[in-house]
Amino acid sequence: MALTNPLSASEVGTLWLTYQEKTLIMRMVEYFIEKSNEQEAKNLLGGLWQELHYYVMQLEQLFKEQGIVKPVGMTSADVNLEAPPLYDNGFDIMFLRILKEVSMGMYTMNMNMAYNDQVMTIYEGLTSVSQKIYKLSTLYLLEKGILSLPPKVTMPKTVEFIKGKKYQSGLNPFADKRALNDLELGILHHAIESNNVGLLLITGFAQCAKTPEVKAYFVKGMELCKKQIKTFEEILLDSNVHFSATSGSTVTTSTVPPFSEKLMMHCIYLLNGFSIVGNSFGTFFTFRNDISMKNALIAKDIFFYGQEGMEIKIKHGWFEEPPQMEDRAGIIKNNQ
Structure with missing residues (x-):
């Protein structure tokens, strides 16, 4: 039975990329939750994990509906929760903030290549999650004195235009x-x-x-x-x-x-x-x-x-191949 709303190539590609990124972040967050001894940080990390888990399930459901093989991504085999702490003193939230910067940029790019309403809804939701976590991470780091503010400057009082090279x-x-x-x-x-x-x-x-x-x-x-x-x-x-x-x-x-x-x-x-x-x-x-x-x-x-x-x-066989278009030249060449 033909799909009434099949995904375009760009949507399949960006969803595949999103799945890779989300499963990677989830594995790293699982480790940071396990090693964190600061409850506020654990709550922030745990909240993100719950949000990402929901959207990973949405992606897997969409792959199933569209007849797309589910990517491998990063699994429980890629994280060792028994390993001792590798970082300390707020690195988990500092790194989380950087990851959310990456995510916000990726969702903007992905939304620009989306035409399917369901796909756009997923990216809208993920964008909202990333912006929320980025803000909470920034406020947490500032409160703990971990994040440095940019330098203060004198406020501009007049409007100027550039004159010459x-x-x-x-x-x-x-x-x-x-x-x-x-x-x-x-x-x-x-x-x-x-x-x-x-x-x-x-x-x-x-x-x-x-x-x-x-x-x-x-x-x-x-x-x-x-x-x-x-x-x-x-x-x-x-x-x-x-x-x-x-x-x-x-x-x-x-x-x-x-x-x-x-x-x-x-x-x-x-x-x-x-x-x-x-x-x-x-x-x-x-x-x-x-x-x-x-x-x-x-x-x-x-x-x-x-x-x-x-x-x-x-x-080393660690690079999962993105979905690709049919090799028409190869099909024609082999059909002889």
């Missing part, structure tokens, strides 16, 4: 550079904040990875995070802006992996994509060409780092 200059090391505008300051603060969390995450991954090339890949990622933090902090210091966007957390000495290498590699794969988008935003909306150039070069480094990770995932 000098506003964009900055590549000449011997010329004076103009002061950072508030948008550039916000972009740099966010980049340092995200990379501080990413550095802690991947340090923990490197510490407990067992496969040599996976461990080496995570160590390489640590250096890439450090490079970005150093680059952005130097720009701020050159502009006489001094502040610290710290995660307020540490990595423990545990070497017992709480997650499978498949999950850890996929987590870094998702964050690489988020980083490239973030650097592209920074490149376009930063008006000093020296900062734009540095953002573009960092995006290039992240791209090639991500490509290396994809090769490792494929080599």
Whole structure:
């Protein structure tokens, strides 16, 4: 019997991607719930798990109705709840906040490719959940003194317009550079904040990875995070802006992996994509060409780092293949 409302290729693809991301987050949240000794954090993590479980069930039901094979995603085999804590002091909620940033961006993209009412309703609901958890996570971290605010600035009193190309200059090391505008300051603060969390995450991954090339890949990622933090902090210091966007957390000495290498590699794969988008935003909306150039070069480094990770995932059979169109050329060629 033919479906009355079949999904389009773009909807099948984004739902598949959403399932991968949601099951990954659920496995990580399960571990953080198990290790958390702070009730407010456990409540926040537990509330998110319940919300995501509901939508994962919705996705599975939709796959069944449409005759789509259910993706594998991340399962209970990808998390070890008995592993000792790998992170402490609020890292769980700091990382949760970063994940919700990623999710909000993904749902915007997915909604733009949705035409089916049921699919759009799912993304509306997930967007609402992500915005709520992001807000609650931010307020929690501020209350605990874990999250640093961006620098305060003098409030603008007049409207000004840019006069001439000098506003964009900055590549000449011997010329004076103009002061950072508030948008550039916000972009740099966010980049340092995200990379501080990413550095802690991947340090923990490197510490407990067992496969040599996976461990080496995570160590390489640590250096890439450090490079970005150093680059952005130097720009701020050159502009006489001094502040610290710290995660307020540490990595423990545990070497017992709480997650499978498949999950850890996929987590870094998702964050690489988020980083490239973030650097592209920074490149376009930063008006000093020296900062734009540095953002573009960092995006290039992240791209090639991500490509290396994809090769490792494929080599070890950790990269689940997305749904694809029929190979018409192959069908025609084989029908001879």
